[in-house]
Amino acid sequence: MQFTDAKLLPDASSCSLDSERTLYPYVTGTSVVAFKYRDGILMAADMGGSYGSTLRYKTVERIKPIGQHSLLGASGEISDFQEILRYLDELILYDNMWDDGNSLGPKEVHNYLTRVMYNRRNKFNPLWNSLVLGGVKNGQKYLGMVSMIGVNFEDNHVATGFGNHLARPILRDEWNENLSFEDGVKLLEKCMRVLLYRDRSAVNKLQIAKITEEGATIFPPYSLKTFWGFEAYKNPTIGAEGSW
Amino acid sequence: MSTKATIDLPPKGGFSFDLCRRNDMLSKKGVSPPSYRKTGTTIVGIIFQDGVILGADTRATEGPIVCDKNCEKIHYMAPNIYCCGAGTAADTEAVTDMVSSQLQLHRYHIGRESRVVTALTLLKRHLFSYQGYVQAALVLGGVDVTGPHLHTIYPHGSTDTLPFATMGSGSLAAMSVFESKYREGLTKDEGITLVSEAICAGIFNDLGSGSNVDVCVITKGHKEYLRNHLLPNSDVYALKREYTFPKKTEVLLTKVTPLKEKVEIIEGGDAMEE
Numbered sequence: 001m002q003f004t005d006a007k008l009l010p011d012a013s014s015c016s017l018d019s020e021r022t023l024y025p026y027v028t029g030t031s032v033v034a035f036k037y038r039d040g041i042l043m044a045a046d047m048g049g050s051y052g053s054t055l056r057y058k059t060v061e062r063i064k065p066i067g068q069h070s071l072l073g074a075s076g077e078i079s080d081f082q083e084i085l086r087y088l089d090e091l092i093l094y095d096n097m098w099d100d101g102n103s104l105g106p107k108e109v110h111n112y113l114t115r116v117m118y119n120r121r122n123k124f125n126p127l128w129n130s131l132v133l134g135g136v137k138n139g140q141k142y143l144g145m146v147s148m149i150g151v152n153f154e155d156n157h158v159a160t161g162f163g164n165h166l167a168r169p170i171l172r173d174e175w176n177e178n179l180s181f182e183d184g185v186k187l188l189e190k191c192m193r194v195l196l197y198r199d200r201s202a203v204n205k206l207q208i209a210k211i212t213e214e215g216a217t218i219f220p221p222y223s224l225k226t227f228w229g230f231e232a233y234k235n236p237t238i239g240a241e242g243s244w
Numbered sequence: 245m246s247t248k249a250t251i252d253l254p255p256k257g258g259f260s261f262d263l264c265r266r267n268d269m270l271s272k273k274g275v276s277p278p279s280y281r282k283t284g285t286t287i288v289g290i291i292f293q294d295g296v297i298l299g300a301d302t303r304a305t306e307g308p309i310v311c312d313k314n315c316e317k318i319h320y321m322a323p324n325i326y327c328c329g330a331g332t333a334a335d336t337e338a339v340t341d342m343v344s345s346q347l348q349l350h351r352y353h354i355g356r357e358s359r360v361v362t363a364l365t366l367l368k369r370h371l372f373s374y375q376g377y378v379q380a381a382l383v384l385g386g387v388d389v390t391g392p393h394l395h396t397i398y399p400h401g402s403t404d405t406l407p408f409a410t411m412g413s414g415s416l417a418a419m420s421v422f423e424s425k426y427r428e429g430l431t432k433d434e435g436i437t438l439v440s441e442a443i444c445a446g447i448f449n450d451l452g453s454g455s456n457v458d459v460c461v462i463t464k465g466h467k468e469y470l471r472n473h474l475l476p477n478s479d480v481y482a483l484k485r486e487y488t489f490p491k492k493t494e495v496l497l498t499k500v501t502p503l504k505e506k507v508e509i510i511e512g513g514d515a516m517e518e
Contacts, residue, residue, distance in 0.1 A: 165416035169445040170424060194423040198416070231428060232291065232394075232407035 021125035025077035027051050029062045030201040031163030032073035032132045033191045035175055036141045036156050037184040040212035041134030043073050044188045046196075047221055048203035055203060063209045065216035067092045070106040070135035071209055072113075075160040076148065077128035084127060087116060106135025106142040110152065118150030130160035136213050159191070162199040167191035181210070193224050259374050286414030286446025286453040287317060287328035289383045290426065291407050292435035295392045295463035296385035299439035300328045301414065301447050302472070303454035310454065316471070318460045322347050322358040324467065325386030326460045327367075330412035331399060335380040343367050360386040360393040364403060372401025381411045387462050414446025414453040421445045432461060440474050447476065 027049050034043035049057030062081070063073040066088050074081040091112060095104050104112075110133045120126050126148045134143040144154040157171040170191055179187065188208060196202045204226070209218040284305040289298045304312035319327050319340040325347070329336025343366045347358045364384055371378055382397040396409045408426045410418040421442040430438065436459055446453040457474035461467065 162416075165449075166420040169417040169420050169449040172449065173441075173445070190424050191420075194420045197423050198419060230407045232405070236405040 021123075022077070022080070022128050025080075025128040027056065027078045028201070029060060029075045029078055029081070030199055031159055031161040031167070031195055032062065032075050032130075033159045033163045033167045033171075033188060033195075034073060034132045034134050034143060034157070035171060035179075035184070035187070036134075036143050036177070037179040037181065037210075038177075039181065040136040040141055040210060041071060041143055042181075042184045042188055042208065042210050043071055043132060043134055044192055044206055044208045045073050045075070046192070046203045046206045048201065048205070049078050050201045055201075058203060058205060059221075061207065061218070063207060063218060065209075065211070065218070066109055066133075066135075067095070068103050068215065069137040069211075070104075070109050070133060071211045071216050072109075073132040073134075073160075073209075074129045076130055080127040080129050084113070084116070084129065084131070088112075105137035105140075106133055106144070107137075109133055109135070110142070110144040110146065110154075113146050114150060114152040117146050117148060117152075121149045132158055132160060135211055139213060162195060162202075163191070166194050166198055170194065189224060193226065196224060196226065259377055284452025285317060285330040285412030286410070286418050286443055286450060287330050287383050287412050288410045288418050288422070288439055288442045288446075289328065289385045289394045289396075289408070290422070290430070290435055290439060291385075291392050291394050292430040292432065294432065295387045295461065296394055297432075297435045297439050298326055298328050298383060298385050298460045298462070299443045300458045301443055301453040302456045302458060303447075303452070304333055305452055313455050314472070316458065318458050318469070320344060321363050321384070322351070322386065324357060324388055324462060324465075325360055325363050325384070326462060326467070326469075327363070327385075328383040328411070330381045330383075331379040335378045336382065339367065339370060339378060339380050340382070343370070357388055358386075359388040359390065360384065360395070364393075364395050364397065367397050368401045368403050371397065371399060376400040383409050383411050385462060387464050392462075410442065410446075412446070412453065414443075414450035417445040417449040418442035432463075436461065436470075436473070444474070444476055 029049055030046065032043065032045040034041060043063055045062040047059050047061065048055055049060040060078060062075070063071060064085060066072050072088070074084070088109065092104065113131055113133060117127055128148050130148060131146045133146070142154065143156065143158060144152060145158045145160070146152045157175050159167040174187060185208060192206050196204055204223045205221050206224065207218060207221045209216065284303070285301060287300045289296060298318055300317035302314045302317065303310055304315040317328050319329060319336070321327050321340060321344045327340050329340060343363055346366055347363055350362065351358055363386070367382060367384065371380065376399045379399045381399055384397060385394045394406055394409055396404045396406060396411055407428070408422045410422065425438055439459055440457050443457045447455070455477055456472045457476070459470040459473040461470070
């Protein structure tokens with residue numbers, strides 16, 4: 001038997017046409033930062049969707065509640081994030097249809113996401129995202145991360161993308177188990193401010209979300225105050241005429 | 245009669261591409277060049293109230309191996325100017341040594357204290373002429389007659405003048421500390437604490453940086469080189485035992501037995517007498 005046209009092959013394992021799989025991301029979101037605090041999980045992400053080096057969309061909600069117990073934040077390709085939300089919608093719907101009083105908690109959703117991401121990567125058609133999954137169920141706080149190749153782990157504080165390099169050092173130093181909500185927000189703002197200064201794809205419009213036993217709250221977007229008034233910025237070459 | 249003699253002039257400068265073809269041929273045949281000893285580093289500098297504080301970690305790496313656990317990355321340029329170096333260790337050493345000598349000759353010539361911009365210009369002209377092949381990323385700081393100065397110099401020769409600066413693989417971790425905690429008009433102790441915190445952030449969060457913290461404080465007319473100011477990694481792997489072994493074998497008895505008889509020489513002997 002001669003297979004002359006690849007398109008006729010039933011697609012068992014990998015997509016034959018390049019146009020049918022993700023090769024590179026197009027519209028991307030930058031870092032997400034999250035950590036556990038006294039009452040649950042706090043998560044923050046800015047609202048920018050960059051199209052390459054253009055800042056195309058400035059009101060992209062990159063944190064969404066999942067079911068009753070979880071929050072999902074994503075960085076990377078926005079369209080893949082929307083696809084993941086559809087998969088999770090279906091998952092939660094089926095779970096609700098059982099109507100058995102049980103609901104999927106963060107650990108279960110995290111496991112589901114890990115399987116999805118890993119299987120897609122095995123087929124060379126990844127969902128180009130780094131996902132942060134946080135939630136509280138029966139008093140147990142849970143915070144985990146899944147990357148686009150299926151690496152998953154659970155920790156007290158996580159960050160995606162640039163947040164790993166810029167926010168994680170601050171969190172490792174200053175996070176503790178019993179942060180109050182106000183302290184937690186201050187710590188998040190500290191991290192997001194550094195990201196705003198030093199990540200080129202960050203925008204000054206961020207959303208903070210929290211999830212506790214009572215449920216998820218996504219706060220309205222706002223901007224951070226920045227400081228540019230260093231003396232050295234005003235006249236940097238004052239002692240060195242001609243340099244820059 | 246011609247006064248022109250054919251002088252074999254040395255090349256005017258810039259990179260000599262003579263060996264590139266040969267290297268290319270070798271790498272195609274599978275012979276890879278030896279890997280560089282990189283400093284894979286965290287280096288920082290800040291301007292505080294009275295001057296400049298520079299900081300650096302002390303780990304030098306050769307690929308995945310730590311080849312020097314306690315190397316010195318803060319190099320002397322002039323009595324009032326110091327320079328931290330990241331990138332290829334040989335390049336940072338050579339370039340700072342060279343410019344340090346040039347500065348000293350210049351000082352003899354002009355009879356004055358060196359200025360930071362002089363060092364800056366010498367370094368950037370050299371690095372630019374080598375088009376980035378001299379892989380030295382430097383944080384240059386010092387105090388001269390015009391005041392305290394802090395500059396960063398990139399391998400291709402561009403420079404920045406900044407109130408706080410970080411370079412090296414751990415620069416993002418250190419920069420996150422600076423961006424959240426730096427303010428103008430820090431005192432000396434606050435400055436040293438901030439610099440140490442930034443280097444520690446690099447040491448603990450970056451794999452290319454590690455071991456100890458070196459700090460150098462430069463003020464008008466005075467400098468303090470605090471080698472190994474902090475040793476945050478010293479006792480980490482010390483084995484905790486509840487018993488101790490005695491330091492050496494116990495001495496029970498001392499007895500000296502000479503192996504050869506001592507011969508008594510009697511003066512005025514008869515044999516061998518002349």
